[in-house]
Amino acid sequence: MNIICVVKFVPDxxxxxxxxxxxxxxxxxxxxxxNPDDACALAFALGVKAGDxxxxxxxxxxxxxxVRPHMEDLVxxxxxxxxxxxxxxxxxxxxxxxxxxxxxxxxxxPFDCLLTGNRSLDGGSAHVPVQLAETLGLDQMLGIIRIDPxxxxxxRAVFEVEDEKTVTTYEMAMPGVLxxxxxxxxxxxxxxxxxxxxxxxxxxxxxxxxxxGFSQTEVGPAxxxxxxxxxxxxxxxxxxxxxxxxxxxxxxYVFNFLKQKGFLVR
Amino acid sequence: xKKTCIFxxxxxxxxxxDLLEVADRIYGPGxxxxxxxxxxxSFDRLCGSFHHIIRVAEGIxxxxxxxxxxxxxxxxxxxxxFDSILIPGTSxxxxxxxxxxxxxxxxxxAGVTDIKNQGDHIEIIRPACSGxxxxxxxxxxxxxxxxxxxxxxxxxxxxxSLQTVVFAYTEPVKSCSAVTRLHVRKNQHTCDIRDSxxxxxxxxxxxxxxxxxxxxxxALNGTVAASRKLVDQGIAPRSIQVGQSGKTVSPKLYMALGxxxxxxxxxxxxxxxxxxxxxxxxxxxxxSLSDIVVQGDAKEFIDRLMKKIAVYRS
Ligand SMILES: Cc1cc2nc3c(=O)[nH]c(=O)nc-3n(C[C@H](O)[C@H](O)[C@H](O)COP(=O)(O)OP(=O)(O)OC[C@H]3O[C@@H](n4cnc5c(N)ncnc54)[C@H](O)[C@@H]3O)c2cc1C
Ligand SMILES: Nc1ncnc2c1ncn2[C@@H]1O[C@H](COP(=O)(O)O)[C@@H](O)[C@H]1O
Numbered sequence: 001m002n003i004i005c006v007v008k009f010v011p012d013x014x015x016x017x018x019x020x021x022x023x024x025x026x027x028x029x030x031x032x033x034x035n036p037d038d039a040c041a042l043a044f045a046l047g048v049k050a051g052d053x054x055x056x057x058x059x060x061x062x063x064x065x066x067v068r069p070h071m072e073d074l075v076x077x078x079x080x081x082x083x084x085x086x087x088x089x090x091x092x093x094x095x096x097x098x099x100x101x102x103x104x105x106x107x108x109x110p111f112d113c114l115l116t117g118n119r120s121l122d123g124g125s126a127h128v129p130v131q132l133a134e135t136l137g138l139d140q141m142l143g144i145i146r147i148d149p150x151x152x153x154x155x156r157a158v159f160e161v162e163d164e165k166t167v168t169t170y171e172m173a174m175p176g177v178l179x180x181x182x183x184x185x186x187x188x189x190x191x192x193x194x195x196x197x198x199x200x201x202x203x204x205x206x207x208x209x210x211x212x213g214f215s216q217t218e219v220g221p222a223x224x225x226x227x228x229x230x231x232x233x234x235x236x237x238x239x240x241x242x243x244x245x246x247x248x249x250x251x252x253y254v255f256n257f258l259k260q261k262g263f264l265v266r
Numbered sequence: 267x268k269k270t271c272i273f274x275x276x277x278x279x280x281x282x283x284d285l286l287e288v289a290d291r292i293y294g295p296g297x298x299x300x301x302x303x304x305x306x307x308s309f310d311r312l313c314g315s316f317h318h319i320i321r322v323a324e325g326i327x328x329x330x331x332x333x334x335x336x337x338x339x340x341x342x343x344x345x346x347x348f349d350s351i352l353i354p355g356t357s358x359x360x361x362x363x364x365x366x367x368x369x370x371x372x373x374x375x376a377g378v379t380d381i382k383n384q385g386d387h388i389e390i391i392r393p394a395c396s397g398x399x400x401x402x403x404x405x406x407x408x409x410x411x412x413x414x415x416x417x418x419x420x421x422x423x424x425x426x427s428l429q430t431v432v433f434a435y436t437e438p439v440k441s442c443s444a445v446t447r448l449h450v451r452k453n454q455h456t457c458d459i460r461d462s463x464x465x466x467x468x469x470x471x472x473x474x475x476x477x478x479x480x481x482x483x484x485a486l487n488g489t490v491a492a493s494r495k496l497v498d499q500g501i502a503p504r505s506i507q508v509g510q511s512g513k514t515v516s517p518k519l520y521m522a523l524g525x526x527x528x529x530x531x532x533x534x535x536x537x538x539x540x541x542x543x544x545x546x547x548x549x550x551x552x553x554s555l556s557d558i559v560v561q562g563d564a565k566e567f568i569d570r571l572m573k574k575i576a577v578y579r580s
Contacts, residue, residue, distance in 0.1 A: 011395075096368065122395055125376035130332075130364035139333070139443045142361055158448065163357040165277075165458065166450050173444035183504065225373025225407045229389065231399045233529070238554045239541070246544075246562030251570045254542060254558060255578075261540060263464060263486050263519055266579055 001154050002056045003045045004111040006102060006132065007038035007074075009067040010121045032067060034074070036182045037117025043186035044147055045115055046078060051149070056080045058109065062090060062102055068204070075200040076191045082200075087209035089216060094224035095127035101219065102128070103135030104212045112154035112174050118142055118181040126179070133177040140177035141170060145184050268293045271348040271410075272316075273339065274304035275356045276329050278417065283315050285352045285415055287422040291381040292350060292388055292411070295425060301346065303339065305329055306434070314427040323436045330447065332361040337439040340369050343410065350411040363414040372409025379419040379514075379536075392416075393510060393533055418460055418514045418536055457489050459506050464488025465517045467508060468564075469531075470495040471524015471545065475565040476502065479523065482568050485575050491515065493525050509534040523564040527552025 012031040034042075042059065049055040059074050061067065062085040075082040085105055093101065106114065114133075119126040126142055133140030143161045151158035151171070157178060158171045172178070180186070209219060217223060244250030258264045270289040274282040282302065289298050299317045304310055306321040313319065320342065327334035339362070343351065353363040355377050367374035380391035382402070389402045390413060405411050459465060466483040468476050469492065476496060483490045492502035494509055508515055510533040522543040525531060527550055535541075535555075543556040544564045553559045560567055 094373065095364070096371070096373065099368065124394060125364075125374075126360055127364040127367075127374060127376060130361055131368045134365045134368040139445050140361065141445065143357060161357075162453065163277075165453055167453055168447055168451075169449040171446045171448055176444075225371070225405065225409060226375060227404045227406055228401045229404050230402045231394070232402075233399055239557055241553060241556045241559050243548060243559045243561060246560060246567045246570060250560055250562070251567070251574055254560060254571060255574050257540075257542070257558060258486070258519075261519070264575065264578070265487070 001048070001052065001054070001113070002058070002109075002111045003048065003113050003115060004058045004060055004106060004109060005038070005042045005045050006106075006114060006116045006129070007042060007059055007061050008035045008117070008120050008128075009033065009061065009063055009070050010035045012121075032070065034070065034188075035117050035120045037119060037180060039117075039188050040182055040184045040186040041115040041117055041178075041180040042074070042077075042079075043188045044180060044184070046189065047186070048149065048152065049078065058083060058111075060085065060102065060106065062086070062098060064091070065206075068206075071204055072200050073191065075203045076195040076198060077189060080203070082204040083207060084204065085207045085212075087219075089209045089214070089220050092221040092224065093219055094226045095123070095125060095131055096225055097219050097223045099128050099131035099135050100223075101209075101212065101214065103132050104214075105207055106132070107136060113152075113157060114138070114175070114177040116177060116179045118144070118179045129177055129179040136177075138176050139172050140179065141172060142179045144178055144180045147178065147180070147184075268298040268349045269301065269346060270298050270350045270352060271301045271303060271339070271342065271346070273335075273351070273353045273359065273362065274302055274308065274310075274312075275354045275358050276305055276308050277358065278354060278356050279304075279308055279310070281354060281417055282312060283422045283424070284418075284420045285354065285422075286315065287420040288352055288378070288381060288413070288415055289350065290422075291383060291420075294383075298349075301342075301348070303342065303435075313430045313432075315424060316430055317428055319430055319432045320435050321432060323434050326436065327439050328442070330358065331443045331445070332358065332365055333441045333443050334439040335362050336365045336369060337441055338435060338437075339366050341437065342435070343370060348410045350413070353412070353414045355414040355416045359414050363412060367409075367412045370409050370412070371407075372412055373405050373407060374412040374414070375403045375405070376414050377416045378413045379416050416514055418516045421516070421537055453505060459489050459491045459508065460513055460515055462489035462515075463518045464521075465491045465508070465515055465519070466521045466523065467491040467493065467525060468496060468502070468523045469493035469525030471526075472496075472564045473499065473501060473524075475568070478565060478568045481572060482521075485572060486519070488517075488519070488521075493528075493531050522552050522556070523568070525552050526550045527555070 058081040116129040147159040301318040302316040382389040496502040510530040541556040544560040
């Protein structure tokens with residue numbers, strides 16, 4: 001079975017600090033991490049591979065060359081092939097362009113299943129998996145919390161999706177796109193000591209815009225249909241608050257407020 | 267006249283009209299023609315609120331099939347040439363909107379929480395980076411303006427009743443998914459915190475006394491919610507988490523017990539009438555949004571308030 005994991009490296013949002021006073025974001029050089037949902041998707045794929053030596057796992061990411069060392073680290077985790085789609089022209093692509101680029105490359109590869117994360121920490125739109133599926137003419141499902149390892153092969157996959165009110169078990173014919181959330185709890189193994197310094201340059205392929213035959217106007221800001229014009233920290237309107245204590249006076253104040261507003265029916 | 271198309275999610279029919287508020291903000295009230303698309307058998311209270319209602323006839327498409335639904339919306343767009351297409355940001359909506367945007371080769375903004383009309387252009391606002399920041403997004407190109415709308419972010423106040431034209435959509439769809447639902451089970455926590463008028467929310471400050479919140483919630487006919495702190499510690503289920511990585515809520519009353527009020531938590535609060543916070547620290551950020559701040563121990567507060575309510579009701 002061939003599995004392609006589509007992953008993204010994101011700034012670790014915990015290391016971004018908002019300076020509310022000056023409406024700025026600091027930590028532009030925040031640490032980069034594998035998007036948590038994507039780590040779960042890859043962990044599941046590696047689990048399948050561990051039980052089936054014939055399983056081939058490829059990791060595909062579109063991002064700047066600076067993520068190359070991170071891709072190499074993934075390749076050290078018994079991933080069969082890593083592909084970094086990278087080109088200065090791609091900088092500033094929206095999800096429509098990103099999915100077109102990923103789709104054009106993936107269409108040239110053999111696969112039975114595409115695994116993605118559910119949403120990315122930075123953008124967090126969950127558009128890429130859906131638009132990638134549409135590009136490739138495949139079915140897709142968001143919000144997957146578990147994939148049944150015994151009913152996962154090149155013909156079909158059975159998995160669970162959680163939403164507000166229900167947990168639903170679905171079966172999808174393969175090939176298809178499955179988007180896994182962090183709630184799945186799948187965990188990546190650690191790189192073994194012997195692999196830590198292994199030269200993996202042969203197993204990591206770099207693909208450029210030219211390799212895929214895109215013109216300058218199709219990608220990056222020129223090809224994008226949305227543009228982020230500014231970012232600013234969340235702020236909230238302040239209220240004229242009334243401060244009380246937990247003594248009789250304070251409790252009475254709250255009680256009367258609740259009564260007056262109609263929250264306390266007898 | 268501008269045309270806007272609004273999709274109704276079968277699972278969340280009650281929020282459909284709220285998307286009219288989005289259109290109002292884009293075009294101005296009364297400045298657009300509204301088209302609602304819904305499944306024929308789903309209860310519709312939309313007559314009088316929309317100019318056109320398009321009812322998808324039974325048996326045309328599986329209501330959980332995003333590809334089939336996209337066929338219908340794409341087809342309707344080809345016929346009517348919508349200026350904007352608004353999709354609720356529900357589980358289904360999130361699988362429909364990006365597909366449709368791809369087919370129409372148009373830009374899509376996800377999880378929109380605000381619209382700013384700047385005269386010659388509109389800025390579409392959405393939270394990013396886990397709620398730490400807001401992004402202001404511009405739409406480019408000539409495709410329809412597409413957005414998925416974060417549930418509960420907008421509230422619509424009905425205006426004059428309109429003369430609604432109802433139309434049955436009967437064209438068979440071309441694409442459909444090879445996905446089957448095998449089994450559906452209820453999530454243990456079936457009460458959706460977004461449906462409640464009164465939320466009694468607990469955070470790190472009520473770690474040891476969280477179970478007490480259920481009593482207070484019952485007394486006030488409300489539902490218990492939590493901050494991520496308690497969810498991460500396994501004290502509260504994820505389905506009741508308020509905030510950026512949880513849910514957006516707009517109850518009439520939000521009681522924040524032992525909640526600090528981090529950016530990510532506050533990102534989940536929208537159009538709340540009254541906030542009461544109970545905190546040992548009066549300078550916690552949540553307190554500056556509150557109508558009443560009770561300075562003190564939350565457990566003690568609950569016990570004493572419950573006693574007072576019991577006396578009142580006896
Ligand atoms: C990517 C990301 C996403 C996140 N998403 C969310 C989200 O969706 N929702 C969310 O809530 N958080 C979210 N967080 C976490 C958020 O940053 C905070 O860590 C969290 O909200 C803190 O929860 P808290 O206020 O309950 O707890 P704490 O920070 O521990 O605050 C406890 C509060 O209780 C008060 N207190 C202590 N003892 C008592 C007492 N006895 N009586 C009364 N008051 C007392 C304290 O003064 C304090 O204000 C996210 C974080 C990240 C990094
Ligand atoms: N640049 C990218 N390269 C590879 N995969 C991506 C990229 N952007 C998004 N994805 C995938 O799409 C998922 C959802 O991302 P997003 O649409 O940004 O919320 C991620 O978890 C990844 O699996």
